[in-house]
Amino acid sequence: MFLNSLGHYVPAERVDNDYFLEVNGLTGEWIKQRTGIETRSKAGADENVNTMAIAAVEDAVKNLPYPLAEVDLIVAAGYTMMDTVATVAHVVQRHFDMNLAQCVAITSACSSYVNAVEIVEGYFAMGKATKALVICAEHNTYYSNQTDPTSGHLWGDAAVATFFSKESQRKNEPEVLEVFTRGLGHVGKGPGGVYLNPKEEGIVMPDGRDVFMNATRFMCEALEKVCSRRDMEVSQLDYIITHQANKRIVSNVAHHLTMGEEKFVNNIQEFGNTGSASAALVLSQNIDKFKSGDFIGLTVFGGGYSSGGILVRI
Numbered sequence: 001m002f003l004n005s006l007g008h009y010v011p012a013e014r015v016d017n018d019y020f021l022e023v024n025g026l027t028g029e030w031i032k033q034r035t036g037i038e039t040r041s042k043a044g045a046d047e048n049v050n051t052m053a054i055a056a057v058e059d060a061v062k063n064l065p066y067p068l069a070e071v072d073l074i075v076a077a078g079y080t081m082m083d084t085v086a087t088v089a090h091v092v093q094r095h096f097d098m099n100l101a102q103c104v105a106i107t108s109a110c111s112s113y114v115n116a117v118e119i120v121e122g123y124f125a126m127g128k129a130t131k132a133l134v135i136c137a138e139h140n141t142y143y144s145n146q147t148d149p150t151s152g153h154l155w156g157d158a159a160v161a162t163f164f165s166k167e168s169q170r171k172n173e174p175e176v177l178e179v180f181t182r183g184l185g186h187v188g189k190g191p192g193g194v195y196l197n198p199k200e201e202g203i204v205m206p207d208g209r210d211v212f213m214n215a216t217r218f219m220c221e222a223l224e225k226v227c228s229r230r231d232m233e234v235s236q237l238d239y240i241i242t243h244q245a246n247k248r249i250v251s252n253v254a255h256h257l258t259m260g261e262e263k264f265v266n267n268i269q270e271f272g273n274t275g276s277a278s279a280a281l282v283l284s285q286n287i288d289k290f291k292s293g294d295f296i297g298l299t300v301f302g303g304g305y306s307s308g309g310i311l312v313r314i
Helices: 017-024 028-035 049-061 088-096 112-126 208-228 247-256 275-286
Strands: 002-009 013-016 039-042 073-077 102-106 131-139 157-165 175-183 195-197 202-204 239-242 295-302 306-313
Touching (some): 002 275, 028 247, 039 157, 049 157, 088 102, 175 208, 208 295, 208 306, 239 247, 239 275
Parallel strands (some): 239 295
Antiparallel strands (some): 002 157, 013 039, 131 157
16 A cells, blocks of 8 residues: 655644653653653643644645545544544544545554554455545643653654555555554563553553563564565665654664664654654654655554554655
8 A cells, every 4th residue: 555645743842851850850861861852742732632633634635646535544543532432533534524434543552553554454455445544643741640750751742644545646655565563462561561541640651671671572573574574674674763662762673683773763852752653753754855765664562562563665
């Protein structure tokens, strides 16, 4: 399937590391060394997951080669929804008058975007859709507890929108060659490694080491899976985009793959951990910088646990 257009939205506000010294006792230098984060994005008082999603779609529509009315599938991805009934997919459908579209919402923690893309792949294969919109929006700061020294300083907000089609819509469109996902609830701390109880604690990561080790292992595995299906080695990828959870995880993935970090494209230093939107956000920000023929590997790991990978050819 083909990637017709990408768009994204990141709130203007940035919260720097020094803010957390009085909030949870962590110094800015400690946070930077442990996470790679220097600032994180934060939605404004008048913003939410729905407004960010709409803004991301508006950005993507600028380069869309067909009318929005032709979209017949909308998949919303994320875990910080403000409404579990009227989902982001339904809000976007109504806002943009995409009246013929089927609407689906999917959550698999920070793997949600890749799961959403796999759902699109399935609908295309079944002949139930031909043009699809995947929206991934996270309002982490709405749920995060900033006083929590284990994870309260990690979170940022953002949204990304991606249009896909079963057939190419114009010359030189990026192509999604492979999609892979895996549920890992049986591994390590599993469902307890990262969790979100909205009415109680917010987003909590009680065992960062378990998350770190499993994220490294299974993000490497996901890249190996999507590459092997095309008889490729991971070393043949021109660029790699990981879930932007922690810069040290990115470095560890590079180490395990024996690859230089210059192949890894990141934005965590400015935006923080933007959840399931993060890898697609990096792709959207850099899509025009990649050259024709480049192979891009996206790999993600989500609390719960879950993992996934996407192989894209520019």
